[in-house]
Amino acid sequence: MGFRPEKMKIAKISVIKGLSRQFLSKISKNFELDIIDLVKTANMEPSPLSEVELKTVDLQAEFAKLTQLIDNVGSKSNGTMNLENLTLEDLNEKAQSLLDKTHPLMKKLESIERLENEVVEFTQIISSLDEIKRLNISNIQDIGEGSHFFAILGFLKGIHRYRLEMALDQLTGGDFIFIPVPSGKVKIICLVGVMKSNHAALDRLLSGLGFEELKFPQELHGTPTEAIEQAKSEIEKRERELQILKQNVKDLVEEHELEIRAMGEQLTLEGDRLTILQRTQFRKEHYIIWAWLPAKQSKRFIKTLKQTYPTITAEIIEPKLNSSEFPTKVRNNVYSRSFENLVRGFGIPGYKEWDPTKFLSVLIPIFFGIMFGDVIDGLVVFLLGLYGLSLNPKKYSKNAMLAELQTYIDKGGSVLVTIGTTAMIFGFLFGSYRGLGGHHALEVGLPILWFSPEIEGGQFALLELAIFIGCIVIGSALLIQFIGALSHHRSEAIFLPGMFLLFYIGLVFLVFTFGPNPTLWLSAAEGTFDLRALQTIAQYQEEVMHHHHIDFSSPVGAIFESLKITHWGIPVFPIPGTNLSYPLALLIVPLLLSSIYHFRHGMDGIGELLDYMITMISNTISFARIFAYTMVHGSLSLVFIQLFSGNAHTLIEFLPGMILGGFVVIPLELLVSFLQSLRLCWVEFFSKIHFQGSGYLFQPYREQRMFTTVEI
Numbered sequence: 003m004g005f006r007p008e009k010m011k012i013a014k015i016s017v018i019k020g021l022s023r024q025f026l027s028k029i030s031k032n033f034e035l036d037i038i039d040l041v042k043t044a045n046m047e048p049s050p051l052s053e054v055e056l057k058t059v060d061l062q063a064e065f066a067k068l069t070q071l072i073d074n075v076g077s078k079s080n081g082t083m084n085l086e087n088l089t090l091e092d093l094n095e096k097a098q099s100l101l102d103k104t105h106p107l108m109k110k111l112e113s114i115e116r117l118e119n120e121v122v123e124f125t126q127i128i129s130s131l132d133e134i135k136r137l138n139i140s141n142i143q144d145i146g147e148g149s150h151f152f153a154i155l156g157f158l159k160g161i162h163r164y165r166l167e168m169a170l171d172q173l174t175g176g177d178f179i180f181i182p183v184p185s186g187k188v189k190i191i192c193l194v195g196v197m198k199s200n201h202a203a204l205d206r207l208l209s210g211l212g213f214e215e216l217k218f219p220q221e222l223h224g225t226p227t228e229a230i231e232q233a234k235s236e237i238e239k240r241e242r243e244l245q246i247l248k249q250n251v252k253d254l255v256e257e258h259e260l261e262i263r264a265m266g267e268q269l270t271l272e273g274d275r276l277t278i279l280q281r282t283q284f285r286k287e288h289y290i291i292w293a294w295l296p297a298k299q300s301k302r303f304i305k306t307l308k309q310t311y312p313t314i315t316a317e318i319i320e321p322k323l324n325s326s327e328f329p330t331k332v333r334n335n336v337y338s339r340s341f342e343n344l345v346r347g348f349g350i351p352g353y354k355e356w357d358p359t360k361f362l363s364v365l366i367p368i369f370f371g372i373m374f375g376d377v378i379d380g381l382v383v384f385l386l387g388l389y390g391l392s393l394n395p396k397k398y399s400k401n402a403m404l405a406e407l408q409t410y411i412d413k414g415g416s417v418l419v420t421i422g423t424t425a426m427i428f429g430f431l432f433g434s435y436r437g438l439g440g441h442h443a444l445e446v447g448l449p450i451l452w453f454s455p456e457i458e459g460g461q462f463a464l465l466e467l468a469i470f471i472g473c474i475v476i477g478s479a480l481l482i483q484f485i486g487a488l489s490h491h492r493s494e495a496i497f498l499p500g501m502f503l504l505f506y507i508g509l510v511f512l513v514f515t516f517g518p519n520p521t522l523w524l525s526a527a528e529g530t531f532d533l534r535a536l537q538t539i540a541q542y543q544e545e546v547m548h549h550h551h552i553d554f555s556s557p558v559g560a561i562f563e564s565l566k567i568t569h570w571g572i573p574v575f576p577i578p579g580t581n582l583s584y585p586l587a588l589l590i591v592p593l594l595l596s597s598i599y600h601f602r603h604g605m606d607g608i609g610e611l612l613d614y615m616i617t618m619i620s621n622t623i624s625f626a627r628i629f630a631y632t633m634v635h636g637s638l639s640l641v642f643i644q645l646f647s648g649n650a651h652t653l654i655e656f657l658p659g660m661i662l663g664g665f666v667v668i669p670l671e672l673l674v675s676f677l678q679s680l681r682l683c684w685v686e687f688f689s690k691i692h693f694q695g696s697g698y699l700f701q702p703y704r705e706q707r708m709f710t711t712v713e714i
Contacts, residue, residue, distance in 0.1 A: 005356050008331045009297040010700070012038075015307075015316040017289045025314060026275050027086065027705060027712055033303055034702035035293040036329055041281045049284040054090050055276050061097045062273040065266035068104070071111035072255060072262060074118070075248060079709065083264040086712040090272065097265050104262065107254045114247050117240045123219075124233045124240075130216055131226040131233065133183050133191050143223045145193075152204070153179065153195035156215040160190050169207055174200055191216065264709040271705050278703065294329050294700060328353035331700035338363040340416035348684050349695015356482060358693055362683050365475065366417075369679035371424030372468070373631040376639070378436035378660075379668050380425030387422055390415025421676070436660040437639020437667065438653075446653045453535055456636055463535040465629040466514075470533055472625025472686070473510045476618060479690030480506060486691070497599040501592035502614060508588025515574045515585065527583045532571030621686045631678055635671045639663050 013035065017025050029035050040046045051059070085093060101108075131142075134155070139145070145153050158166060163182055170178045179195030196204050221236055222229040283290035295303060300318045307314050321328070330351050334342060341363040351357045374380065390411035398405040411418070429435065433443045433450025440456030443449075450457075455464045480503040487495030515529040516522040574583050600607035642663025643656060650656045688695075 005360065007351060007353055007355070007357060007697070008333065008700075010294050010321070010328050010331070010353070011297045011300050012319040012321045013291075013293050013295045013300070013303065013316055014319055015291040015293065015314065017291060017314050019284075019287050019289060021311060021314065022279055022289050023090070023272070023275055024086075025311065026278065026703065027271075028310070030703055030705040031712075032306065033295070033299055034331075034700075035295055036700050036702050037278055037282070038292040038294065039281045040283060040292065046281075046283070048280040049282070051276060051280065054094060057094045058090060058269060058272050059276065061094060061101070062266075062269040064101055065097065065262065065269050068101075068108055068111070068262055069266040071108065071115060072259060074115055075111065075251065075255060079259040079263050081260050082707075082709055082711045083260065084711045085264060085268040086710065093268065093272065097269060100258070100261055100265055104254075104258050107251060107258065110247055110251045110254070114244060114251070117244050117247070121237055121240050121244070124237045127218065127222070128230050128233045130191060131230045134193075135226045136183065137181060137193055137226070139226060141224055142218050142226060142229050143220075147198065147201065150198055151195060152198050152201045153193065154204075154208070154213075154215055155191070155193050156208075156213050157189040158182075158192050158211060158213050160188060162211045163190060163192070166192075166194075166207070166211055166213075170194070170196070170204075173203055173207065189214075260709065267707065267709050271707075271710075274705075293703075296331060325353045326696065328697075329700035330697035332357045332359065334359050334363075337420075340414075340420070341366065343413065344417075344680060344683075345695075348688060348693075350697040350699055352694060352697035355693060355695075355697065356486060356691055358683075358688060358691065361478075361687065363420075365683055365687065366676075366679045367420050367424040368471070369628060369682055370421040370675050371428040372464075372471075372628050373675040373678060374421070374425040374635060374671060375428030375432045375632060376434040376436060376635070377426050377429035379635075379639075379664070379671070380422050380427075380429050382422070382664070382668055383418055383425060383672060384422030386411060387415045387418030387420075390418055421679075434636060434639075437636065437643050437663055438656055438660060439636060439640075442643070442656070445651065446656065448653075455632060456640075459534070461629075461633065463533075464632060465626060466533055467535045468625050468628035468632075469622065470514065471628065472622045473506075475625070475682075475687055476622050476690055477503065477506055477510070479687050480618075482691045494599075497596045498610070498614065501596040501599075502618065504588050504592040505596070506618060508585045508590075508592070511572075511574060511585035512583075512589060515583075523583075523586055523589075527574075527576035527581050529574045529583075530571035531574055531585075617689070621690065624686055625682065627678055627682070631671075631675055635667070635675065638671070639667050642667070 015025075041048050085096075088096065145155050167180050170180055174196055177197060178200075179193065182190050182192040184190065194204065194208070218229065219236075222232050224232070279289055282292070295318070304316060304318065307316050330353055332342075332351060334357075338360045342359050344366070345351070345357070345359050345362055371380075374383070390413075393408055393412040393415070395409075395412065398408045430449075431452035433439050433448060433452075433454045434456075435443060435448050438446070438448065439450075440454045440460075443454070453463050454460045480499045483499045484495055484503055487499070511531050512523045514533070515531045516526050574585060576582060577584055577587055597611060600611040603610075639660075643650075643659035645659060646662055647656045647659035650659075
């Protein structure tokens with residue numbers, strides 16, 4: 003559950019061949035061993051399989067096919083079987099017997115699959131025939147090679163249309179036929195014809211352009227319109243056959259399904275085990291298995307082996323390898339785990355790197371919440387996340403585009419719930435309700451719990467808040483980088499980033515106390531480090547309430563009164579005996595020490611120093627995009643309200659603009675705000691903690707069981 007990957011050790015295990023299957027099943031259930039592939043890492047030849055093992059592999063393929071055929075008829079089975087205690091020879095014999103017994107069933111299932119494929123094929127042909135009606139073809143079977151002429155009909159990517167036409171002109175000297183059929187698809191249908199002597203050259207040309215010939219079954223002939231009717235008739239005939247066949251196999255499937263699925267699963271497990279054992283050392287009837295093992299499991303692993311399998315010997319080795327050769331195993335809590343894929347989109351943490359997942363799980367919701375801050379918009383995202391959590395991949399839409407969208411929503415369901423929640427929170431704080439914010443929100447009685455970016459002064463408060471968040475993030479990243487460098491015994495960490503962290507803290511205090519004017523930093527020694535968003539909030543709330551005549555005793559007034567914040571700030575004072583403020587000392591002293599250290603390394607050191615300073619400041623300013631995208635979100639929503647509810651004064655009158663704007667603003671800003679939040683983490687934060695993402699995942703051996711059980 004820490005910020006670093008777990009420490010790893012290597013286990014060297016000697017297993018007698020007769021216990022290898024049982025051993026792999028045991029470790030799959032109780033330990034995490036990432037078995038090392040010696041064929042890949044040590045260029046070793048795979049261990050040969052015996053005749054019995056080869057038979058197992060062949061049977062695995064047969065049952066995989068049979069199971070897939072059963073899946074196609076939509077059957078489901080309940081229950082489990084225990085096949086683990088059978089020897090490999092007995093398992094093969096039982097599998098072969100079951101295969102022989104269900105041979106008639108397989109034949110019928112194959113017929114069902116063939117008929118279903120033909121129905122799909124004829125359906126696609128109908129679509130193609132419908133598009134080529136305008137070609138005035140008298141008989142679709144006449145297309146092909148004639149006595150003097152060759153014609154071909156097929157699909158071509160639209161971008162290759164003019165290229166093909168120019169190539170045909172050059173190839174034939176203008177003696178060709180080329181009729182493209184416009185289509186809404188990426189590919190177009192086109193008819194190409196040349197003299198028979200150019201047939202071979204045309205084949206080469208079309209092959210290079212990825213041309214896909216459109217062929218028609220012998221059952222279809224005549225004009226495209228006539229062929230469409232024939233295709234519909236063929237579909238009806240096959241659907242009748244399918245209905246009869248599915249009814250016939252229903253009882254047979256129910257009788258044997260559990261046996262088939264359990265046997266298929268067990269054979270798959272055996273095949274996986276054989277693949278693993280092939281890639282280990284085999285010496286004197288023993289498999290020598292090398293595997294990565296989390297260090298904290300090593301003692302329990304050795305103890306369990308001694309108690310359960312006294313004949314199996316094992317030793318734990320401290321690997322003396324480069325960190326790049328170690329696998330990465332990270333543990334995150336239930337909440338942070340949903341953000342792991344966002345980190346992996348950048349890269350897998352290296353063995354000695356920080357795992358930024360927990361940081362990401364905090365930063366992205368905050369960034370997104372501010373940029374997308376709206377109560378109703380946030381609620382929509384929250385409900386979309388709940389929908390994603392309820393999705394079942396087996397029930398995705400048949401439409402390819404919609405199914406792909408459902409995949410993203412499914413995988414990101416928990417993230418959507420989180421960012422939707424923070425968007426609602428900031429929506430309440432900013433007083434934004436589907437674009438109805440600022441004076442409009444107060445006019446209809448909707449509260450602003452903190453400040454509104456749409457009211458005078460709110461924009462600057464938001465910009466200052468965005469930059470301040472950036473300062474916290476960059477400062478935290480510098481601290482993480484400093485701790486990481488010290489943990490690796492790098493003394494230069496004191497100067498970079500250690501001194502830079504102090505310099506950065508001093509710079510932040512000076513800017514937020516005296517402003518961005520360097521002359522004030524030198525002349526002024528006293529002040530208060532504060533934020534406009536907090537400093538003026540009480541005054542801002544009172545002005546809003548009095549301006550709109552809101553009664554303090556009303557529900558809205560009571561909320562304002564309870565959330566009123568008094569003046570907040572950190573005092574800045576001079577260092578005793580000097581006229582310099584302590585933030586200025588934090589700025590100057592670390593900068594001098596770091597400069598002296600880097601100047602000793604010549605131009606390379608000076609370049610590194612300047613680069614570090616420039617990127618640090620630019621990374622901080624980059625957080626102004628939080629302000630920018632918050633304003634864009636609010637302004638875009640307000641445009642629709644003004645278009646459709648320009649003269650409104652009540653919530654009901656505002657509804658048309660709020661609803662119509664939601665169809666455009668919510669999907670667009672959801673995508674933009676999320677990508678910008680992710681960018682701030684990937685570019686600004688990851689670069690400052692020096693996250694490389696150059697590791698590879700620890701993948702322990704696991705046996706997934708649904709229809710089989712094992713007792714060990």
